[in-house]
Amino acid sequence: MEREVTSAAAPLELRSLSKSFGTVKALHRVDLTVRRGEIHGVVGQNGSGKSTLVKVLAGLHTPDRGSRIVVEGRRLSSPTRLRDLREAGITIVHQDLGLVPGKSVAENIAVGGFRTRGWARLIDWRREERIAAEILERLEARSIRPSAMVGGLGPADRSIVAIARALRNQREGGGVMVLDEATRALPKDALEDFYRTLRGVVAAGGSALLISHNLEEVMLLTDRVTVLRDGAVVDGAVETASTTERELARRMLGRDVERRLHTRAAITDGPAPVQISGVTGTVVRELDLDVRPGEVLGVTGVAGSGWDELPYLISGARGHAAGSVRLGARRLDLRGATSRRCIDAGIAFVPEHRIDDGLALALSVTENITLPRVKQKGRPWWSGLTWQRREADRVIERLGVRPPERAKPVGQLSGGNQQKVMLGKWLAGRPRLLVLHEPTQAVDIGAREDILHAISTTAEDGVAVLLASIQPADLAAVCDRVLVFAAGRVVAELLRPDEDAIVEAVYAGRLGTAPPPRKA
Numbered sequence: 047m048e049r050e051v052t053s054a055a056a057p058l059e060l061r062s063l064s065k066s067f068g069t070v071k072a073l074h075r076v077d078l079t080v081r082r083g084e085i086h087g088v089v090g091q092n093g094s095g096k097s098t099l100v101k102v103l104a105g106l107h108t109p110d111r112g113s114r115i116v117v118e119g120r121r122l123s124s125p126t127r128l129r130d131l132r133e134a135g136i137t138i139v140h141q142d143l144g145l146v147p148g149k150s151v152a153e154n155i156a157v158g159g160f161r162t163r164g165w166a167r168l169i170d171w172r173r174e175e176r177i178a179a180e181i182l183e184r185l186e187a188r189s190i191r192p193s194a195m196v197g198g199l200g201p202a203d204r205s206i207v208a209i210a211r212a213l214r215n216q217r218e219g220g221g222v223m224v225l226d227e228a229t230r231a232l233p234k235d236a237l238e239d240f241y242r243t244l245r246g247v248v249a250a251g252g253s254a255l256l257i258s259h260n261l262e263e264v265m266l267l268t269d270r271v272t273v274l275r276d277g278a279v280v281d282g283a284v285e286t287a288s289t290t291e292r293e294l295a296r297r298m299l300g301r302d303v304e305r306r307l308h309t310r311a312a313i314t315d316g317p318a319p320v321q322i323s324g325v326t327g328t329v330v331r332e333l334d335l336d337v338r339p340g341e342v343l344g345v346t347g348v349a350g351s352g353w354d355e356l357p358y359l360i361s362g363a364r365g366h367a368a369g370s371v372r373l374g375a376r377r378l379d380l381r382g383a384t385s386r387r388c389i390d391a392g393i394a395f396v397p398e399h400r401i402d403d404g405l406a407l408a409l410s411v412t413e414n415i416t417l418p419r420v421k422q423k424g425r426p427w428w429s430g431l432t433w434q435r436r437e438a439d440r441v442i443e444r445l446g447v448r449p450p451e452r453a454k455p456v457g458q459l460s461g462g463n464q465q466k467v468m469l470g471k472w473l474a475g476r477p478r479l480l481v482l483h484e485p486t487q488a489v490d491i492g493a494r495e496d497i498l499h500a501i502s503t504t505a506e507d508g509v510a511v512l513l514a515s516i517q518p519a520d521l522a523a524v525c526d527r528v529l530v531f532a533a534g535r536v537v538a539e540l541l542r543p544d545e546d547a548i549v550e551a552v553y554a555g556r557l558g559t560a561p562p563p564r565k566a
C-alpha cells in the first residue's frame with residue numbers, strides 16, 4: 047500500500063476507476079466514496095458494470111491505468127491483493143454466500159483468517175470457536191452454535207454466518223463489507239434477519255457497499271446510492287431519502303419503465319389444451335391440470351408446497367415422476383421420462399439455475415440460440431446461415447439482449463444478458479408447452495419487462511405457458527390464471543388476479559384456511 051493524500055480518510059474511495067475489455071469499456075472513470083457508518087447502494091441495469099466493479103475490488107481484474115482504490119487515505123496496489131484487502135478491512139460477500147456446507151460454522155467463519163500455533167503451525171480450533179462465538183454474539187445470533195454444520199442450517203442462519211465471516215477479518219467498528227447481490231438466494235422470511243444484522247454492523251461504525259438489483263431493498267437499506275449506466279456514474283451518491291424507486295429505475299435505464307403487459311385477448315376455446323394428468327412427485331400428488339395454447343398459467347404458493355416441484359416433474363428433470371402429459375395427439379408418460387424425451391415431445395423447460403446447465407459460454411449468441419435446431423433443420427451448414435442470423439436477431443430484439451451483437455461469445459455478456467439468451471434459445475424452439483421457473487430472477491427492472499413481454503408474446507403465438515413463480519408482480523403481469531398450492535395440492539384458482547389477490551390466496555393457503563379450488 048502507498049500513501050495518497052486525500053481530504054477525508056474515507057474507509058473506501060474509488061477514483062477514476064476504469065476497466066476495458068478490448069473495445070468494451072465495462073467501467074469508465076467511476077468515482078465513488080463510501081463513508082464511515084453508511085450503507086452505500088450501487089444500482090444499474092444488466093451489463094452496466096456492477097460485477098466488473100466487484101471483480102476489480104477483489105483483485106480478479108486489473109483496472110486500467112490511472113484507476114485508484116484508496117482505503118483510509120492509502121492507495122491499494124493494482125491489482126488489489128487479498129492480504130491488503132484483509133488488512134484494510136474490505137470483505138466481499140458474494141451472491142452464493144460462498145459457504146462450505148460440509149464444514150462447521152466456526153470453520154467457515156475462520157476461512158482465510160485463522161491463526162496457527164507452535165512450530166507445527168497447528169490451527170487453534172478452540173480459539174477459532176471462541177472467536178466465532180464472539181462474532182455471533184455481536185450479531186445477536188447466539189442460537190447458531192459454532193460447532194454446527196453449515197449444511198444443516200436454514201437460509202437465514204447461513205446468511206448470518208456469511209456476514210460473520212466477513213466480520214472476522216474486519217476491525218470492530220471499521221472496514222467495508224461489499225455485498226454483491228448477497229440477498230439474491232435468500233427467501234423472503236430470511237431477509238428481515240439479514241437486514242437487521244447488517245444495520246447492526248453499520249451502527250457499530252462499519253460501512254457497507256450494497257450491490258443489488260432489488261430497488262425496494264436499496265430504498266429500504268441504503269443511506270446513499272450511486273447509479274451506473276453503461277459503465278459510468280450517472281448519479282453519484284444520491285441521498286436515498288431524497289429519491290424514489292421509480293426515479294432510480296428511470297435513471298438506471300435512461301427511460302421510463304414501460305407498462306405494456308396484459309394486452310392479450312382473453313382465452314376462448316381454441317386448439318386442444320395441453321393436459322397434465324395424475325402427476326405425482328415428492329410433494330405433488332395426483333395433480334390434473336390443463337393449459338391452453340395461448341394461455342399463461344401461473345403456479346405459486348409458499349416455498350416447498352408443490353408449485354416449485356411441478357416444473358421439474360413435467361420436464362423430465364426429476365427421475366421419480368409419475369403421470370402423463372398430452373400434447374395434441376401425443377401422450378407422454380412421465381414415468382422414467384428423460385429431459386430429451388420431453389423436449390422431443392415439445393416441452394421446453396427453463397429452470398431456475400439456468401446458466402450452469404444450458405449455455406455454451408465459449409460459443410456465440412447465434413450458436414447458442416440455433417445450434418440445438420441446426421440438425422433438426424436438416425440443411426447443410428452454409429445454407430442455414432441466413433436462418434441462424436435471423437433467429438439470433440429475433441431473440442436479441444425480442445428480449446433486448448445488450449450489447450446487440452450476435453457474434454459475441456456468451457461468456458462475455460453480463461449475467462442478466464446471458465439469462466436472456468438462455469430464455470431466447472427455448473422461445474425460438476417454438477415448443478408446445480413452455481415451462482419456466484422464476485424467469486426474472488436477478489435481472490434488472492428493464493430486463494424484467496423485456497422477459498415478461500417475451501413470455502406474453504410467446505403465448506400469443508399459440509404456445510401453452512406454465513409459469514412457476516413466487517413473485518406476485520410477475521404473475522399478475524402476465525398470467526391468465528394462477529393456481530395457488532398448499533401441501534402439494536391446488537387450493538385456489540384465480541382468474542387474471544392482481545398482486546393483492548395472489549398474496550392473499552398464498553397467505554390463506556399457508557394458514558390452511560383456503561377453501562377448495564375456486565374461481566376469483
Ligand SMILES: Nc1ncnc2c1ncn2[C@@H]1O[C@H](COP(=O)(O)OP(=O)(O)OP(=O)(O)O)[C@@H](O)[C@H]1O
Pocket residue numbers: 067070071072090091092093094095096097098099448449457458459460461462463
Ligand atoms: N470477461 C469479459 N470480456 C469481455 N467483456 C466483458 C467481460 N466481462 C464483462 N464484460 C462486459 O462488460 C460490461 C459490464 O458487465 P458486468 O458483468 O460488469 O455487468 P453487470 O452490471 O454486473 O450486469 P448483470 O447485472 O447482468 O450481472 C458488459 O457489456 C459485458 O458484456
